[in-house]
Amino acid sequence: MHTIWKGAISFGLVNIPINLFAATENKDISFRSIHKECNSPIKYQKVCPVCEREVQNDEIIKGYEYEPGKFVVINNEELKEIAPESNRKIEIIDFVKLDEIDPIYFDKSYFLGPQENGNKSYLLLKQAMKDTGKIGLAKITIRSKESLAIVRVFDKGLLLETIYFPEEVRSIDQVPGLDSEIQLDEKELTMATQLIEQLTTSFEPEKYSNDYRTALMELIESKVTGEEFTVPKEAPKTNVVDLMAALQASIDQTKPLQNSETKITKQKKTLNVRKKKTV
Structure with a gap:
C-alpha cells in the first residue's frame, strides 16, 4: 500500500510517528470522449474568448469571481503567505464520543500505520481510546489544505477520517416542504414499522x-471480445397508488425473505445481466 503522507499524531506532549494510507478507492468506470468519425480521443484546449486563441499554462493566473463577470486576482505569493503551516502533525485537540458526530460530517478515510520507532506509543493510544470509548478530534494539513479530522480505533489499527467544518454542512432548513403538518394514520405507521422490522438485518458489507x-x-x-450482450426484460411493475395497499403488498412480498442474502439476491434480479456467445 502506497504511503501518501508521513507525520505524527500529537496529543499533549506525546508524539506518535505514523504513515498515512488511503483507506478507500474510487471504482467508478471512466470514459474518454472520442470523435464519432474516426474514434480518436478529443483534446480539450484552454481558449480565451476575448483574445480568441489558445492560452498556455504560464499565462494563467487565479481569480475569484465576487460578482458576475468581475474578478479579483490572487497571486501565488499571497496564497503562500496565508497557507496553513504544513507541520506534518495530526494534532488531537479533544477527545469525544463517536456517536456525538453525525455521519453527514464524514468525508474521506485513511489508515494510520506506525513508523518503525512508533509501535509502542501507537498501540498505547489505540488501547487507551478503546478502553475509554473515545475518539480523537484533530486538525491535519494535507497538500496545503487544512482539515478537521477524527482519529478512531478501526479493527486492529487506527483510522483517520477527515470531516467537514460546520460552515461546509448546509442547513436542512433550506430543504422545502419539511414544515408541512400532515396527520399520520396509525394503521399506516404500524404497517410501515412492521415492514422495517421485516427488512431489518445485520450489516454485512461483503454481501x-x-x-x-x-x-x-x-x-x-x-x-472487446466480440460476444453478444443481452439484458433480460424486467417483469412489469405494479403501480400501487394507495399507501396502505403499497405497505401491505410490501409486507406480503418480504414475508418469505428470512435472511439478507435472499433479499439481496431478489434485488439483483432486476439488474442481472447475462452474456451468451454468438453462435
Whole structure:
C-alpha cells in the first residue's frame, strides 16, 4: 500500500510517528470522449474568448469571481503567505464520543500505520481510546489544505477520517416542504414499522455489490471480445397508488425473505445481466 503522507499524531506532549494510507478507492468506470468519425480521443484546449486563441499554462493566473463577470486576482505569493503551516502533525485537540458526530460530517478515510520507532506509543493510544470509548478530534494539513479530522480505533489499527467544518454542512432548513403538518394514520405507521422490522438485518458489507458497475464491465468485455450482450426484460411493475395497499403488498412480498442474502439476491434480479456467445 502506497504511503501518501508521513507525520505524527500529537496529543499533549506525546508524539506518535505514523504513515498515512488511503483507506478507500474510487471504482467508478471512466470514459474518454472520442470523435464519432474516426474514434480518436478529443483534446480539450484552454481558449480565451476575448483574445480568441489558445492560452498556455504560464499565462494563467487565479481569480475569484465576487460578482458576475468581475474578478479579483490572487497571486501565488499571497496564497503562500496565508497557507496553513504544513507541520506534518495530526494534532488531537479533544477527545469525544463517536456517536456525538453525525455521519453527514464524514468525508474521506485513511489508515494510520506506525513508523518503525512508533509501535509502542501507537498501540498505547489505540488501547487507551478503546478502553475509554473515545475518539480523537484533530486538525491535519494535507497538500496545503487544512482539515478537521477524527482519529478512531478501526479493527486492529487506527483510522483517520477527515470531516467537514460546520460552515461546509448546509442547513436542512433550506430543504422545502419539511414544515408541512400532515396527520399520520396509525394503521399506516404500524404497517410501515412492521415492514422495517421485516427488512431489518445485520450489516454485512461483503454481501453488497455495485450491480451497475458489474453490468457495465460485462458490456465493455463483451465489446472487446466480440460476444453478444443481452439484458433480460424486467417483469412489469405494479403501480400501487394507495399507501396502505403499497405497505401491505410490501409486507406480503418480504414475508418469505428470512435472511439478507435472499433479499439481496431478489434485488439483483432486476439488474442481472447475462452474456451468451454468438453462435
